[in-house]
Amino acid sequence: MPVSLADIVTTLPSDESWGPPTTTDALVEGVPYAPYSKGDKLGRMADWTTEGKDREGRGGRQQYNRNYKDQQVYGAGTSSLFAVQVAEDESSFSVVDNTRTSTKSRGFGRGGATFIRGRGRGGRDQRGGRGTFQRVGQRGGQQNAYYDNRGGRGGRGGRRFGGWKDYDKPQRNRDSSVNIKPDWQMLEEIDFNRLAKLNLETSTGEDIDSYGFLYYYDRAFDRPPVKNNERKLNVVDRVAYNVTTSQDPIIHELAEKDEATIFATDNILSMLMCAPRSVYSWDIVITRTGNKIFLDKRDGSSLDMVSVNENAADAPLEASEGNKDSINFPGALALEATFINHNFVNQTVIESDTSKHEMPHENPFYNPSEETEALASKAYKYRRFDLSLEKDEDPLHLIVRTELDAVVKNNISGEDQLLVIKALNEFDHKAQGSGGALDWRTKLTSQRGAVVATEMKNNSCKLARWTVQSILARADVMKLGFVSRTTPKAADRHVILGVMGYDPRKFAEQMNLNLSNGWGIVRTIIDMVRGMKDGKYVLVKDPNKSLLRLYEVPAGTFEEEEDGAQEEIAEDGGEE
Helix, strand or coil: CCCCHHHHHCCCCCCCCCCCCCCCCCCCEEEEEECCCCCCCCCCCCCCCCCCCCCECCCCCCEEEEEHHHCCCCCHHHHHHCCCCCCCCCHHCCCCCCCCCCCCCCCCCCCCCCCCCCCCCCCCCCCCCCCCEEEECCCCCEEECCCCCCCCCCCCCCCCHHHHHHHCCCCCCCCCCCCCCCCCCEEEEHHHHHHHCCCCCCCCCCCEEEEEEEEEEEHHHHHCCCCECCCCCCCCEEEEEECCHCCCCCHHHHHCCCCCCEEHHHHHHHHHHHHCCCCCEEEEEEECCCCEEEEEEECCHHHHCCCCCCCCCCCCCHHHHHHCCCCHHHHHHHHHHHHHHHHHHHCCCCCCCCCCCEEECCCCCCCCCCCCEEEECEEEEEEEEEEECCCCCCCCCEEEEEEEEEEECCCCCEEEEEEEEEEEECCCCCCCCCCCCCCEEEEEEEEHHHHHHHHHHHHHHHHHHHHHHHHHHCCCCEEEEEEEEEECCCCCCCCEEEEEEEEEEEEEECCCCCCCHHHHHHHHHHHHHHCCCCEEEEEEECCCCCCEEEEEEEECCHHHHHHHHHHHHHHHHCCC
């Protein structure tokens, strides 16, 4: 039966207010009162901006607001008034803390032997001699390597144990690549965030002169190995030099002719250009003489070594941090990688005196009357780059000594293409420090892109340096070899699993490598040194922070160490 509006009006209460009747039981002096405890928090009476956790979403599942746990429900504290009090001794309750609190450090410092042997200082105008230049690949060397069991990696969260909880992990403490002495004066401190914003457009450079010769690359290594017939990495004794800038006789002549203002090698320059990607500590010695600036490295410097998984989230640990595999220490892995790269280049070329690419001049560091081993395939190209700005009154040029490893005939045009050959190495994809790498033996052929992408992540700094060196030398192709241990526990026996070729410029795009940013970093450091007086300076990458420090050091710094190393080499030669 329909109800009329008049009937509804008549049923309304005649009082001025409506609703449930008001009782005086919950009133205190006429004000509504609810019991509360001191532990209750005052919150919102009502919040219409967020949804409650009991509201169901479109799919029927309850939608939980992640901020809901911070909201206080009005009257929630009253439930404790009627809660049953359980007679229980709360002192017996405890929270177990299972987080790791170890603060032991892991190393990437100095100590340990390396096979890169110092060749003494020698005069700038010397052209050869066994005691003059630093050689690569010398066995039984006397130099102290950069890696040992002091310090650690740190800076990026260290070893990752699980997602978002990494924020409370203790930072690893590492030692600097060079001992900072009290008489060193710090002049500048540059954060990596500032370096990443720098930019300087420059040309591709011009060739000044070329030295040495190149053998032809063996294309048989481009083919995947036959199953159960892997190619072994052999030890090939060949002479290769790694001479620092100020000891290079060609650079000394170019400086006297006033061909440029800044002089460096590709090994040193690439480290400076890729500085924001670096994790481990390194140092560069900068000498200013008049208007000339030389970028040098120390004998036994970390720049001579090839790091392994430097950028991995779970980088190799030292013995002090629980690593029980001595062959997988950072220092041992770096020494192994440097050994692999030296021999890999020599094995992948076809040595023939009748078929090789000759440069206009001979190798400036080789003296056949004193060397007993054959010369390795190596060409040195001295190239000049213009770093000038519009506001500069005089042009600012840089000369860099670049290196090439081999040549190969183009399949279409038949012209010689210049190659830079490098090798990535796998130690154990299941071991700590592998950085989540795939098994190369099973995945290199079927998932080549995934393998390379993982290496770009774990070895970002190393691959960026190799790419920069290839672009500086104007190499047509950069060959990357994939070398693995015969067995995970044998660090002295290796097999070659495959070789891939890349265009260095396209590879730089894949790595998001900006050369203009690298040139901007170089120009910034050079401008700092140009504004200072003549002398010697050291640029050091902080071992635990993402920043660079520039120190002014006494003129004779590092010379005593080099003279002592030269005396040790001379004594060993006499004993032999």
